[in-house]
Amino acid sequence: MNRATRPGSEAYPVNGAEAQVIPLHAHGREKPAASEPPAAEPSAAAPVVAFPAATAPSPEPDPLPDAVREALAFLRHRLTGDYPVDEFGFDAELTETLLLPPLRALYEKWFRVDTFGVEHLPTAGGALLVSNHSGTVPLDALMTMVAVHDETRGRHLRGLGADLVFKLPLVGSLARKSGQTLACNADAERLLSGGELVGVWPEGFKGIGKPFSARYKLQRFGRGGFVSAAMRAGVPIVPVSVVGAEEIYPKIGDLRLLARLLGLPYFPITPFFPLFGPFGVVPLPTKWTIEFGEPVRTDEYGPDAADDPMLVFTLTDQVRESIQHTLYRRLSRRRSVFRG
Template identity: 65%
Template sequence: MSVPDEDARVIPISAAPSYTDEPEPLAKLLAFLRRRVSGDYDVDEFGYDAELTDKVVLELIRPLYHHWFRVETAELNNIPEEGGALVVANHSGTLPVDALMLQVALHDEAGRALRLLGADLVYQLPLLSHLSRKTGHTLACREDADRLLRKGELVGVFPEGFKGVGKPFSQRYKLQRFGRGGFVASAIRAGAPIVPTAIVGAEEIYPKLGDLKFLARLLGLPYLPITPFFPLLGPLGLVPLPSKWMIEFGEPIRTDHYEPSAADDPMLVFNLTDHVREVIQQLLNELRLRRGPAFPPFL
């Protein structure tokens, strides 16, 4: 009978590696699927599904953010760590890809979910309407904006609307009209700061050279663009060009020193709206110079 070597190590059965355990990523995936199937997940009163947004939707577009557009952010310290605030940004790019990139930037780098206010058209399309609600977007109306800000949410708005996202390439980085300033009135009523935001890079992803107006009207769209590659290359023309992106968050503009009733003063609202527009335009001009070429060599 042999005697065990004194130096031999005895590994307890409980400490031995198990080859039946599920790999961690697979276990997380299965747990996620079980929650979705059983309905064991939360949505808020607007239909926002935080888990679906982070684990599925943003995960799908993060490669665009990091590797295709190589987005850089600046002055994230101007985003409040908590409490309601209104992020006001320029809009461009023919398709609203800038909204998605802004959402990733604030979620991943500032740790805050962005609740975007969308145009009526978004909520007239059944599938897009449902997905928008799930990812935290809601209709760009006074009631929804006020409720979100009073709940302490970070709300995003693009006051240029379709005028900005659909403008021709020759007018790139020139802000369009900001409308009636409804976003400013909502910020005043909630006493929430306004964060002017500049996005450089989206203008070059689909350079709009023309517009198929007759077909756009037929399809009920605000425009149907002609770009260097669409419709010439068909579906391939929908691949965005890999322009270099930069997003800068300006110094917050306070509104808490106004009484909520000041939101009903049209002249005050107009002047503050115009001021926000001027700040964003200045940020755009400076950021565009810092960015340099839209298509720098890949390293």
Template identity: 85%
Template structure:
């Protein structure tokens, strides 16, 4: 057998010769210890980068607002049918106000007048306070919008407004006003509400303010004898000045029909550029841009019991509140660029 045949036979195990194993570690070196199977899998396993988990809290899916509205409506209807709802001593029905009154007013507040609020930190989260505001706009929409602002900015507190006698003499309006938290503008009712820790709203200008002509806009009328100051002093609660800009232009009053006012028993029957000329369409308020500012509280608990008998002190505090509101109105008006855009 030649050399080629012998080499082929040694390299070919099929022909009966064993194949030569050449150690990879080379001659004179020991074979390294075998790597454990588990460790070998860790080395050879591919590294996979998983996406990082969010560091913040996991948010639950947002609740369906339509479903919440339906559940709220069904709960309200069940309570109405079973009589399982509460009314306080003044006739205030909180559930009815939350379900039927505030939602449409909130839509007007957010979408139509686009109200901006300032000084909400001056609204107490608990305890009584007397909110004193300017009054304007031919119809008292400013009182309603202020009630929405107080409710939404305090996490659910209701503004208990003090209304004129006429409000409670009107058919249906008086009963509805009672159920939505309004009560008669008298010191006795105001003191009881304030002592009970309620937020009470008062508009000292009355019909003189809300019914003043457009030419006198943002000029505060007389505040009366300061009865609201006496009520706050007796209850020992702060007085919060409130200034509303934007309500004056919703129904610009350019005149009034005194004959119709006497006929319907109203303090005035307004004439605006659109009403009564356009009929019911003229009763739609103009979409002016509003701002509501809650001023710094004026404390009344520092005065002794004898202070109530001091008419000059009561007059001074009344004038202080009035001047605070007037200055706030002028400041906001100077910053306003447009009636409709703010």
């Protein structure tokens, strides 16, 4: 039998004979499916281009800073008259927008005030804050106002001021708008009963106008009218001690004749004023501390206790001694007038 086959063919026996099958495709290659066209060979010269994914456009930055927007909103409210003012003339929006920012810069950058005992400040309800007074110019009252506002997250200190404050042009108007009112028992009781924080400086002009040689020595607290107001309202009394204000304008003399002509309680002479003119008005950058002492409760007394002069005097002396003791303690720890 001839078993010779053609190259590439396979032989199968059929009825004793071998049939030759010739494959249509070469060995090692499969016939592509009819439904699938042959893949094109990639060209080495064709570059592969990658397109970046589409991204959302970034929002445009706000061209107006926050301070400008707040100023524009403030002006809009001023023009429309859409702002509240209470019965005492207190304008909270004006105070927080125009008055507090420059005072806060003085508070933080110039006097570098440190506060202690802020946990004694009530977060709600009325309280009477009683503080020492010093510095020739009453900046201590303004710095205490900033401390109370910032440490209580927005509560305002309603100060009780002397008659002279409200008689001065522009000063009196600003004092009213910032929440200050006349130092009288009627106004104090109304504010305290309304849940406000009220500040009083019982030394008055005797405190801020005392000579430099008498610094940090508390003057007489008067008849204790502030104590009776707190007792009638049933609110606590918080002693406040300020160290650092005595040295901002060291008073070494007093032009009494000029003071009487101007209707002032005193006309101070300091090492820099009036010798250096307007430059002598700049306060010295002393280091301040403000400490809020433990409150003295008044709600434990009866409703008629405010008419007991001995009890009023006892509580007045207790508050005064607490402030004086704290001042001496703070002074004993102070190493430098300007560094604290």
